[in-house]
Amino acid sequence: xxxxxxxxxxxxxxxxxxxxxxxxxxxxxxxxxxxxxxxxxxxxxxxxxxxxxxxxxxxxxxxxxxxxxxxxxxxxxxxxxxxxxxxxxxxxxxxxxxxxxxxxxxxxxxxxxxxxxxxxxxxxxxxxxxxxxxxxxxxxxxxxxxxxxxxxxxxxxxxxxxxxxxxxxxxxxxxxxxxxxxxxxxxxxxxxxxxxxxxxxxxxxxxxxxxxxxxxxxxxxxxxxxxxxxxxxxxxxxxxxxxxxxxxxxxxxxxxxxxxxxxxxxxxxxxxxxxxxxxxxxxxxxxxxxxxxxxxxxxxxxxxxxxxxxxxxxxxxxxxxxxxxxxxxxxxxxxxxxxxxxxxxxxxxxxxxxxxxxxxxxxxxxxxxxxxxxxxxxxxxxxxxxxxxxxxxxxxxx
Numbered sequence: 001x002x003x004x005x006x007x008x009x010x011x012x013x014x015x016x017x018x019x020x021x022x023x024x025x026x027x028x029x030x031x032x033x034x035x036x037x038x039x040x041x042x043x044x045x046x047x048x049x050x051x052x053x054x055x056x057x058x059x060x061x062x063x064x065x066x067x068x069x070x071x072x073x074x075x076x077x078x079x080x081x082x083x084x085x086x087x088x089x090x091x092x093x094x095x096x097x098x099x100x101x102x103x104x105x106x107x108x109x110x111x112x113x114x115x116x117x118x119x120x121x122x123x124x125x126x127x128x129x130x131x132x133x134x135x136x137x138x139x140x141x142x143x144x145x146x147x148x149x150x151x152x153x154x155x156x157x158x159x160x161x162x163x164x165x166x167x168x169x170x171x172x173x174x175x176x177x178x179x180x181x182x183x184x185x186x187x188x189x190x191x192x193x194x195x196x197x198x199x200x201x202x203x204x205x206x207x208x209x210x211x212x213x214x215x216x217x218x219x220x221x222x223x224x225x226x227x228x229x230x231x232x233x234x235x236x237x238x239x240x241x242x243x244x245x246x247x248x249x250x251x252x253x254x255x256x257x258x259x260x261x262x263x264x265x266x267x268x269x270x271x272x273x274x275x276x277x278x279x280x281x282x283x284x285x286x287x288x289x290x291x292x293x294x295x296x297x298x299x300x301x302x303x304x305x306x307x308x309x310x311x312x313x314x315x316x317x318x319x320x321x322x323x324x325x326x327x328x329x330x331x332x333x334x335x336x337x338x339x340x341x342x343x344x345x346x347x348x349x350x351x352x353x354x355x356x357x358x359x360x361x362x363x364x365x366x367x368x369x370x371x372x373x374x375x376x377x378x379x380x381x382x383x384x385x386x387x388x389x390x391x392x393x394x395x396x397x398x
Contacts, residue, residue: 015085015241016314021306022078022323023316027362028071028302030330031063034358036122037334039347040190041209042183044122047274047287049351056351063355064273065265069295072124074302075323076224079128080135080150080231081240087139088236098136100389105132107388111324111381120331121209127217127224135228146233154226154296157219158289164219165285176279183278186212194339195346202339223292227299234303243307250304258301265294318369319362322379326365333361374398 036044043049045068048061083101090097112125141149171179186208193205234240243250268290275284306313319326336342337357338349349357372379376396378386386394 016317017240017307017310018078018081018085019317019320020310020313021303022075022320023318023366024302024306024313024320025071025075025078026319026323026326027316028067029075029327030358030362031067031355032069032071033122033330034334034354035060035063035351037120037331038338038345038349038354040187040194041122042187042190042277046277047272048269050274052351059352059355061269065262065269066298069291070298070302073223073227073295073299074306075124076128076227077231077234077299077303079132080228081235082231083132083135083228084232084235097139101136102133103391104385104389105129105136107385108132110388111328111385115328115331116210116213117203117206119328120335121206121213123213123331125327126210126213127220130217131221131225131228134225135232138229138232143233143236146229146236150226150229150233152226153222153229154292157222157226158292160219160222161288161292162285165280165282165288168280168285169282179280180276180278187277191347195344196340199341202341227296230300240307250307253300253304254308257297258304261294261297261299261301264290265298268294315370316366318373319366321373322369322382324385325379325381326369328381329365330361 032045048057048064052060086101087097089095090100106129108125109129112123112127112129116123116126138146138149168176189208190205193201197205237246239246239249268287271290272283272287275287338345340346369379375398377383377398378394378396383394383396
């Protein structure tokens, strides 16, 4: 049977728990990304910035300790879950899967490139799309291998961070100073383009930022692929669909891994709470490695609590069903609010107010998602993605 026989999943066939978890992850991603929307991308994700004071400082610390690196990993894990669920349904129905999945990944790559180059350079979709091609190679892997392979891939990124720190510690002071100077020049270029430039100037800067992001795939890629594989195990084992069969697993994730991850995160903060752009040495490598490990453990803990509370959080499900549209919508709204070709709020909003703005925006998205799905089957971006994937226009209106 050809791949064109695939049909979009009906609402009755959806796993509501996954939509709830996607909605939860989407909120965490916005809380993390809001700093990179409202200021230079290269000044974000550097720890607890000492320039903040009062409530702004504690807001920055909250995001760094509890959010950064925890929800993008959760979203990556859920991507792996979705892959495994699709593969299982294809096998059960006797349908060809590979060509369908390749078109799906290619469609996501196109959407990601449009997003990264025309809307916001902090895009993660291109990374997901590229690594989704690699994920296909693990479709036939024995189920018991998936958590081992996933952990090895993720820990490979951790080891790379330590190795990079050791190498950078040997760099001569003159070269280290040049790296700091280059990083500062990049930050100023982002300020000039995004705070004061035209839309065309912002697009040119996005091209530069995109090249940097592709270089960072060496570290980010193994983490994302590792989470994909862990997510595939959660789906193929049945743990995510029938959590009641795995009470010990979920208890370990909630009561052991989450506190352990938080302890590692606090340990990294005590070692070095802020990583200035362009500066990277052995201590910084250790800190990044600790935060990556903490992100993995806390992500799994958050997953366990999300599964536990999914019945109470079903109001998040519509936002999760429209996760792609809402993710793109966050970028569109925030760049229009903060960038110079929009309302010009770049570097004008305090850190605490950023989190309030993010919470209000997400609350609005939840409401709009409920309203949209009363009349339509899919979010607008999901509809376009399905059209490309299935090679036929799926009905949009209910």
